[in-house]
Amino acid sequence: MDTSFTNTTAPSAMPDEWTLSAAEIALRDEFRSWLRAEIEAPYLAELKDRATTEFFGIEPEFSRRLGEAGYLGITTPTEYGGRGCSHFDQSLLQAEIAWYRAPILGHFVLEREVLPAIVHFGTPEQQARLIPELLTGRSLCAQGFTEPGTGSDLAAVATKAEATEGGFVIDGIKWLNSVAQVARYLWIVARTDPGARHRGLSMFLIPTDTLGITVEPLVEMTGIHRLNRIVLDHVEVPEDSLVGGLNRGWDIAMDTVARERAGAARPAGMRRAWIDLARHAIGRSGEGGPDADVRRRLARIAVRIEACDLLYRRYARQTDSGDAVPELGGTTLKVYGDEVEQDLGDLGTALLGRQGVLDIAESSALEGRFGRLHTASPGFSLGGGTSEILRTVVATRGLGLPREPAPPRASESVT
């Protein structure tokens, strides 16, 4: 299995953008060996709900073992106890996880959002206390950005954090937050200055067992439970729950969501799904193979997957060199990748015909993976910023088009 990365070392005359160094190949192969054994281990192989073993499944035991083996948060600098690996290294590991359909969601927020935020914005005390704990994979994190009344409009967050002597009291409701049911920490944005919009927000990392926090399950349309509603009722937290300083939440949240978007890409998983589908099409066809229409529809989506894969590699390299533009490359990975995967679900179910209606199960055609993809994939372009918001991000922050004028405030409107 190649998971698409060019499996050659870079000759000295070649740029290394598209090729792997010997050290990168060694890391990937070492991780692949570990992962192949892991997915055969009973705790993953024998799970009743197959969906929880998929890429966006939540399996705390896998996250813990990943940390124990030293493969979690590998970009964390060595001075904080991490491995100091590159973002490209991390992208290689993620591609393996996607290919082998191992569950990444349990530690996604921990690895992609909280760890980098603590490294970049945390106090020395927070770094010393939290980073070693997070690297073990035993303390998963859930993001608490979205609220019932505010989805992509993060600046409208209503959850309040009022300063008290020695800390804060937080009140509010968070919504559609994955992982909270198994998380040790909530990564929350709350309003600390009611008079300001963007600049009135702050970030907090709060233990989920703090008095006043209730996590209620929300069942998504696939029938599985990954999402939650989180009620924060007069939650008293100490001052050192604040990360990055008072009213600096917007900048940290923007850094967080940029990492989240680029990190959600999964071209290796799409490549594997394509192979399953193409082989199924060949198996169902006569001696001459699938007809021209089927071949070309599959080839067309193969090219789109390849385009995602190349941009995925390039963006990881650009992140390491400091050339990444999250509002263009990273956002394209998210928006375009989501749409390709949705189209792959449509194509797969269409080519399966009547069997396309089967949901995920070992006995279903192609294990029902395309039926499940069809129902799971709408969530891709809704979570982590809707595709509509992200297109606006590309246009305004990426291309520099003028912003839409803000609507008049209530006091200015004509009644």
Place this chain on the structure above:
Amino acid sequence: VNEADDILSGMSLLPAPAVALDGPAAARLAAESGVLGAISRGDDLRQLARLATAVAASGAANVLVPRVVLPALLAPGAAVDGTTTIALGELDDDLDPSAPGCRLDDGVLDGAKPLVSAAGATSALVSATAREGVVLVEVDLRAHGVTVEAVSTIGRGGDADLRFDAVAIATDAIVADAARLSERLAAAAPTIALVQAAEGRGLLRRMLELAVEHGRERYAFGRPIGSFQAFQHACADMAMDLELTEALVDYAAAIPTLVHALEARVFVADAVVAGSRAALQLQGGGGFLDEHPVARLYRQAKESQLRWGGIDREHDAIWGHWIARADAEVTA
């Protein structure tokens, strides 16, 4: 376009925007930028891709393949000065050399070749069926029996239909026998696809640049039109296609294999046509006028999609490659 300006102005050959380059001008650019050597060696095609992108962004498309790339690769050793064009296809496909309508018997050529890139050309490399199979012959377009009839195409690249009526062909004008022609065409395939993709990238870059400029400068309903979400999202789609195009083209140029080039080619072919529709729409009525640069881009985009490669055939090749690779990936 800045890159185009740098490359082209550095060679004192900067064409006026919206004026298509002819073959000789394209060949001079290729020679002065040093890409001719890269084409024949096939060792580093990144500069060729950059040139194709720059030329297309500056006002010409669909000229490098017939006037520079194919003459260099199908008649190696011959001077490539842009005065020699290529005439292979007769029906749907520019690159199909099967030549059922052109015959070479006893040194006499008869037949026709449609849609040949002819502006400024004085000779053509023509595929014809001879006793020993399909061969490639060099024909002097001023010779007795040759008719060059200009045809109007939407891209306005200066094409012509060629007719050959008992044209005398010397033995040394046969530049490739059947085996060599087939071999050289196969070897040329990645470069052709890469150049077409790189030209499409140039068109796409320019379209997006025009749209963003217009969105900032043009006001309607008291606001710059670029502040309307409908405008923004159309630009975002073009920008995302361009991000993906850049990755595909750069990869195909850095690691030039047939499938990398074909993947870039088919992706860009669709992206450039979709982009041209959006770009023209975003310019409003002014974009529909012949004088507007976006009108040229729109016309050239369709030619870029349809010329120098058949999308269905290319998808079939990509399918074959992915299936072959799938076996290796899954069993490794």
